[in-house]
Amino acid sequence: MTQPSPAAVPTHPAPGERVPLYGPDFAADPHAVYARLRSYGACAPVELAPGVAATLVTNYRAALDVLHDTTTYSKDSRTWLSTAPKDSPVLPMMTWLPNALTNDGEVHARYRGATTDSIRMIEPHELRETVHETADSLIRKFAARGEVDLVGEYCQVLPLLIFNKLFGLPDSQGPRLVAAIARMFDSQGEEAARGIEDLLQYTGELVALKVEKRGNDLTSWMLDHPAGLSPEEVVTQLVTALSAGHEPVKNLMANAMARMLSDERYYRTISSGALTAIDAITDVLWNDPPMANYSIHYPRRDVDLHGTWIPANSPVVISYAAANTSSGPSAPGPRSDAGAHLAFAAGPHACPAQQPAVLIASTAIDRLTSWLCDIRLAVPFDRLTWRPGPFHRALTELPARFTPIAPDQKGSSPWSTSPSSSTPAAETSPERRGGSAA
Numbered sequence: 001m002t003q004p005s006p007a008a009v010p011t012h013p014a015p016g017e018r019v020p021l022y023g024p025d026f027a028a029d030p031h032a033v034y035a036r037l038r039s040y041g042a043c044a045p046v047e048l049a050p051g052v053a054a055t056l057v058t059n060y061r062a063a064l065d066v067l068h069d070t071t072t073y074s075k076d077s078r079t080w081l082s083t084a085p086k087d088s089p090v091l092p093m094m095t096w097l098p099n100a101l102t103n104d105g106e107v108h109a110r111y112r113g114a115t116t117d118s119i120r121m122i123e124p125h126e127l128r129e130t131v132h133e134t135a136d137s138l139i140r141k142f143a144a145r146g147e148v149d150l151v152g153e154y155c156q157v158l159p160l161l162i163f164n165k166l167f168g169l170p171d172s173q174g175p176r177l178v179a180a181i182a183r184m185f186d187s188q189g190e191e192a193a194r195g196i197e198d199l200l201q202y203t204g205e206l207v208a209l210k211v212e213k214r215g216n217d218l219t220s221w222m223l224d225h226p227a228g229l230s231p232e233e234v235v236t237q238l239v240t241a242l243s244a245g246h247e248p249v250k251n252l253m254a255n256a257m258a259r260m261l262s263d264e265r266y267y268r269t270i271s272s273g274a275l276t277a278i279d280a281i282t283d284v285l286w287n288d289p290p291m292a293n294y295s296i297h298y299p300r301r302d303v304d305l306h307g308t309w310i311p312a313n314s315p316v317v318i319s320y321a322a323a324n325t326s327s328g329p330s331a332p333g334p335r336s337d338a339g340a341h342l343a344f345a346a347g348p349h350a351c352p353a354q355q356p357a358v359l360i361a362s363t364a365i366d367r368l369t370s371w372l373c374d375i376r377l378a379v380p381f382d383r384l385t386w387r388p389g390p391f392h393r394a395l396t397e398l399p400a401r402f403t404p405i406a407p408d409q410k411g412s413s414p415w416s417t418s419p420s421s422s423t424p425a426a427e428t429s430p431e432r433r434g435g436s437a438a
């Protein structure tokens, strides 16, 4: 993929010219591509996959205008889907379902109400405890080894095991969910289709179980919600929550840890004002959002968006990453301007799970860095590799090294601590050893 140099990019694109948002160049340096796309104005012509044309909104104000304007823009992809290439790899992320994400008006409000109200029932202190338990169970698997791929062995698995618990299933069912998602994402064609079947079977059995016997869990709250969703509709909302929730939580954790484990400022004691996991998370949400480009809208008629004509029913994609950084990258730590990032979108379709998502990511990172207090990247930050694709900002792996800890060592450890303990002894240990990337 050859990108034109900034000077060569025309203000008005030649007819049919589109900048690809797939392939290794975009994955390696998306911000260089966003910088070039900005020279088109508030919106730029892009290709999400071969033959899938879209308009990318890179300007913050224009992004807000689309996200809030439900009269001009629809989230319903069905008209566009009838003209889309049938085997495109982006179709799963652009498909229509009876859910909140791809519907408007009252239909959206009904699904969103059931999802949002159920998510609100999650008790933060119980969720924190669940994250501790789940984190410890994963850390125990690699802590004695001294090295780990944090993407494959921690960030990828942890959110799914937590979803399994929130849905109201025993831990024994967690690996089933992990295997189904891995099959979906790590394979193609028939094998990936089998992963989707596995996921639908998992959620179908889950909902059937809760129809028979309710519990204190997300599935039961959705079934009992006054919106009166049918069991089939609950299956779809759970699959939507999994698809909308798993990948970005994974990416938020991994992208934040990549920064923390390669930056000295995260390795000092509280008294010297060290940056925290929340600072790294805020940094990622502003500068490298886990979902980089999404909130796909379809204009109901031909429209002029900040100087760009967009044909009716064609995809308009919001670049949270480009809009957030239109005035340059922001530094980690608190911002003085109190501005709002768009990593969770805005308007009626803004993410309903922002608080639990940040709680899961920050607690999981704190737990890991508490037990493995000298953990650091095994390769320099700039040698990390990113998965190609237009929507997610996802590391392929995050190799790290640390001093091994063992089940028989003195003091508390992930093996000996009680699951309810929220302050592992290592948290009070002296300064974490400095650890820029080796």
Ligand code: HEM
Residues within 6 Å of the ligand: 100, 101, 102, 112, 115, 119, 240, 241, 242, 244, 245, 246, 248, 249, 252, 290, 291, 294, 295, 296, 342, 343, 344, 345, 348, 349, 350, 351, 352, 353, 354, 356, 357, 358
């Ligand atoms: C760091 C983690 C997360 C990020 C960055 C994130 C980001 C987003 C964004 C940008 C949207 C808007 C998408 C659109 O309009 O097309 C969204 C919507 C949504 N998210 Fe999240 N999300 C995260 C975690 C979660 C989790 C954990 C759940 C479920 C428990 C979840 C459930 C949803 C749902 C159901 C919607 C659709 C809402 C609607 O259309 O009304 N998200 N999320």
